[in-house]
Amino acid sequence: MGFADNLKSIRKERNISQEGLAEIIGVSRQAVSKWEQGSGYPEMEKLLVLSKELNVSLDYLMLGEIKSTENNKTLPNTIIVPTGKITIKSYDGKSIVNCYKVLASHVMYKAKNDEPKYWLIGLNSGSFWGEKSIVLGWYVDEEKIKKEMDEIAEAINNGVPAYELKYAVKVKNKMLRVKIDEE
Incomplete structure (x- = not known):
């Protein structure tokens, strides 16, 4: 069904x-x-x-x-067909994004020791003006973001409709910078 x-x-x-x-x-x-x-x-x-x-x-x-x-x-009592899309909740829980593309990248500034060095960005085409991007999660090292990307790719290939971030760190905004939340 x-x-x-x-x-x-x-x-x-x-x-x-x-x-x-x-x-x-x-x-x-x-x-x-x-x-x-x-x-x-x-x-x-x-x-x-x-x-x-x-x-x-x-x-x-x-x-x-x-x-x-x-x-x-x-x-499952149905056949799962991968759509090439996946729904991911953002790191702060304020957005749920139906992503057709997920990108991993270094942050655009020189990260200090108490700041994440990578971010995961989700793209969807739900905007009138075209693609809309949103930061899905922040990461302390390349290994963790690669692991997250691998698991997201596997979920998409298996037809999983939604994915919850596992390796993102908690962050807080401080004076226009994103800091790792140690609490």
Whole structure:
């Protein structure tokens, strides 16, 4: 089953009408109907609300993945086709970006000892003016950013729809500079 069938099935299991679900999510009943017919998808923010309100994982909602009793393995009941895109939450949690390209680079200034030396940038084409870039994460060394890039590439190749940064450091802004947050 895909997203449309999963959403409809979960909604009915919970005895929620399309109108009721629309009210919970903050959309029109027509939007819910469109999603359940497979002629549209909600925005990422709405998907997160759906997941929370219906008490199901995004994996289950989007892919219909179920847990096996054998070694607690995940068994997808759909074929996953890599899209070349992946959704990544930024280091500060303020942005969720549907990236079609992820770039690793040295920061544009000479980094001091208490500053990250690399940054990960995500690009999407959601802007009226073309590509939009956003800093996804900050890194202390080349090894960590390469490891992150390898895992993101693997996730894209495996058709994983979302990825959470694992090797980025916490930072804080201080006088127009980005400092590593030691707290």
